[in-house]
Amino acid sequence: MREWEISEWADDFQPVFWAAKRALTQAAEAAFAGHGVREGQQFVLLCLWREDGLPPGEIARRLGLATPTVTRTTSRMEAAGLVARRPHPTDARLVLIHLTERGWALRETLNAEARKLSERALHGLDADERREFVRMLDVLRRNLAEG
Amino acid sequence: MREWEISEWADDFQPVFWAAKRALTQAAEAAFAGHGVREGQQFVLLCLWREDGLPPGEIARRLGLATPTVTRTTSRMEAAGLVARRPHPTDARLVLIHLTERGWALRETLNAEARKLSERALHGLDADERREFVRMLDVLRRNLAEG
DNA sequence: CGAAACACGTTAGGCGGCTAACGATCAGGT
DNA sequence: ACCTGATCGTTAGCCGCCTAACGTGTTTCG
Numbered sequence: 524m525r526e527w528e529i530s531e532w533a534d535d536f537q538p539v540f541w542a543a544k545r546a547l548t549q550a551a552e553a554a555f556a557g558h559g560v561r562e563g564q565q566f567v568l569l570c571l572w573r574e575d576g577l578p579p580g581e582i583a584r585r586l587g588l589a590t591p592t593v594t595r596t597t598s599r600m601e602a603a604g605l606v607a608r609r610p611h612p613t614d615a616r617l618v619l620i621h622l623t624e625r626g627w628a629l630r631e632t633l634n635a636e637a638r639k640l641s642e643r644a645l646h647g648l649d650a651d652e653r654r655e656f657v658r659m660l661d662v663l664r665r666n667l668a669e670g
Numbered sequence: 671m672r673e674w675e676i677s678e679w680a681d682d683f684q685p686v687f688w689a690a691k692r693a694l695t696q697a698a699e700a701a702f703a704g705h706g707v708r709e710g711q712q713f714v715l716l717c718l719w720r721e722d723g724l725p726p727g728e729i730a731r732r733l734g735l736a737t738p739t740v741t742r743t744t745s746r747m748e749a750a751g752l753v754a755r756r757p758h759p760t761d762a763r764l765v766l767i768h769l770t771e772r773g774w775a776l777r778e779t780l781n782a783e784a785r786k787l788s789e790r791a792l793h794g795l796d797a798d799e800r801r802e803f804v805r806m807l808d809v810l811r812r813n814l815a816e817g
Numbered sequence: 818c819g820a821a822a823c824a825c826g827t828t829a830g831g832c833g834g835c836t837a838a839c840g841a842t843c844a845g846g847t
Numbered sequence: 848a849c850c851t852g853a854t855c856g857t858t859a860g861c862c863g864c865c866t867a868a869c870g871t872g873t874t875t876c877g
Contacts, residue, residue, distance in 0.1 A: 539808055552835085561861095563864085591867095594827060595863085614872080615873085655802070663694065741858090745857095
């Protein structure tokens with residue numbers, strides 16, 4: 524039996540990764556939804572907790588996202604009362620995204636929620652395995668990063 | 671991008687996974703787009719190559735997706751000439767998704783494309799590491815699977 | 818000093834994922 | 848035979864992600 528007859532793909536890496544990705548996305552959505560934060564917004568918050576008052580393009584650059592993604596995400600977050608838009612004092616092209624009190628207030632809560640989620644996701648893997656796992660994920664990202 | 675020295679979360683597992691997931695999604699999109707197949711549709715094709723003529727609900731069950739996702743995806747694939755809808759001979763509730771000639775013809779091409787993508791993604795990891803990686807991804811999925 | 822080149826955010830539109838609600842069909846119990 | 852309850856596919860609408868096109872403001876250079 525030749526190898527390509529055993530499984531369709533050379534290995535089952537892609538289906539397994541795909542399934543894991545959807546599982547984590549859904550679990551994260553469930554974990555954050557109760558606090559009015561949608562999956563994906565947590566990384567924007569993470570970014571702003573580290574440095575508040577960034578323009579959308581800079582957030583996109585730091586998170587590796589396209590700028591329109593950040594524009595629309597922050598619009599929704601603004602509607603949800605998490606952030607506020609303010610004009611840049613000297614450069615009228617720029618818009619600065621600022622955390623609201625509510626955005627700051629969620630910091631500890633969401634960090635705890637994220638820790639719980641990671642713990643649940645990685646349950647059964649010891650510290651070495653977790654390190655290896657994160658390392659391999661990063662290898663993957665670097666391998667696929669263009670430019 | 672290299673901006674990830676996250677100290678906010680207990681570990682940086684989630685951001686790294688998130689970045690890897692987007693990288694793989696985009697790379698897969700790029701790999702399949704030239705053949706008129708969009709990211710996500712490859713798994714429906716994989717499913718039908720194994721067993722043609724399945725109803726949407728069954729495809730959803732096998733792939734772990736919600737039924738409406740499959741309904742819409744197969745609609746787009748129908749418009750793209752990859753599959754065709756046919757009524758079930760005895761049960762009028764069911765719709766059977768059949769591969770077209772074009773859907774069958776892409777089998778080897780897309781498998782080759784997928785192998786290339788996996789090879790590129792996992793470059794630098796030996797066979798043992800790849801097995802471990804896939805195993806840990808599956809642990810993750812099982813840990814997060816509800817029910 | 819003015820026009821071209823550049824930088825920035827937004828809008829428009831597409832795909833992939835989801836849940837909720839709807840309509841149609843089949844199967845079971847009375 | 849009929850009404851009830853499952854089962855199935857589709858529609859509608861939300862969010863996350865993307866690219867392309869647009870409009871406005873800034874910078875640069877002739």
